[in-house]
Amino acid sequence: MSQSFRPVSAPDNAKADISCMQMEAVHEHITAGFFKVFSELGVTCNGHFNRRILQLNGDLFNHLSYAGVHVDYPVLVGRHCWQALADRIITESPELLFFNTFQKDGIAGWAEQFDRPVIAIVHNPGKFADSEVCMRWARSGRLTVFCLAEHVQKSLLKRVPELEGRVHVHYAYEVLPPGPDEYDADADVLNIVIPGSVNYLNRGFDGLIDTLKETGSALERPVKFSIIAGGPDRKRLEEDISKYGLEKYFELLPLDPLSGRVPHSLYLEALGSCQAIMPLLPASRIDYLKSKVTSGVLAGLGAARPMICPPEVGEAYGFEPINLPTDRPFDISKADLSPATLRDRRQRGLKIREISNKHNREVIERVLADHGLVHKDRVDATAEAEKPRRRWFR
The missing domain is CATH 3.40.50.2000 (Glycogen Phosphorylase B;)
Incomplete structure (x- = not known):
């Protein structure tokens, strides 16, 4: 950077x-x-x-x-x-x-x-x-x-x-920051960033864990979820990942020992190198579609990365997502993660940002x-x- x-x-x-x-x-x-x-x-x-x-x-x-x-x-x-x-x-x-x-x-x-x-x-x-x-x-x-x-x-x-x-x-x-903003839709392993604080109340980590247990083996392309923040439930997430043997699906960026947060340099680097972003907005937080905003979506729009989420999230914030079913909002196996779709959403994202x-x-x-x-x-x-x-x- x-x-x-x-x-x-x-x-x-x-x-x-x-x-x-x-x-x-x-x-x-x-x-x-x-x-x-x-x-x-x-x-x-x-x-x-x-x-x-x-x-x-x-x-x-x-x-x-x-x-x-x-x-x-x-x-x-x-x-x-x-x-x-x-x-x-x-x-x-x-x-x-x-x-x-x-x-x-x-x-x-x-x-x-x-x-x-x-x-x-x-x-x-x-x-x-x-x-x-x-x-x-x-x-x-x-x-x-x-x-x-x-x-x-x-x-x-x-x-x-x-x-x-x-x-x-x-x-x-x-x-x-200014500099190369490369995008690789053909990566062997798709790096999907989950921005924002690790908080089970505000983000659907429990739903993601459950769906990975059920459908992780059916994914057509290998994925790695990058956790780029600290938060009150980060320890719980680490324990859930270990408990259910899901280590191959996650990368947790290191925390600063004093602040307990991921340093800005690592945060920005992760946003600038990922293939997609998953806001992980739970159905219980309807306020994020009605009267508040979530940093998970703002980060995706600012980095011009494809976002994987149900269509109602895209409708509220004005972008075309890689759709997930409303009744399966964390089931990554239901998403079209083909290189063609990723490139299409990337180009749409660049235009939105412009x-x-x-x-x-x-x-x-x-x-x-x-x-x-x-x-x-x-x-x-x-x-x-x-x-x-x-x-x-x-």
């Missing part, structure tokens, strides 16, 4: 057009997608990520770096730390604040002190709607929201109609123009960018 040097942080007195805050150790890749567009548009940004993110996940921005974007990891424990960050942002004198995420009273209330407009990612419409301070922002007219899928946008607007006209979709962007990146840039550029950070004469008529992505590929 190629790496680019970047400053660990901007100088203490550095000005920035946008000050970005991320407090939770999830979805840094999505924040990076915004950084990429900011950089392309010549908009400067200082990103402040909770030190806990660095401790748990490592430094993603050692692998993804963008001109004009500086990242640091302040300790945010105690009132004095939050005050120090506030003082830093005041010194930066930004035109806008950017938050990933923005759906709880605490961070929304903290943002009020700066008297600046906010652009923010909302992952959970229910939490946003239940937050008194977030709703105050929604009514203020000074908040622009991005969601990561159309169904999340629809759910948020249903709950918070005050945001009408100010909720946009930001589709998964290219998560891989159009998604174009959409993301156009919408962000228009939002920044509304706030005076991009000249309006640079912004093309972008009504097409707001069309539901599903219509582009059907």
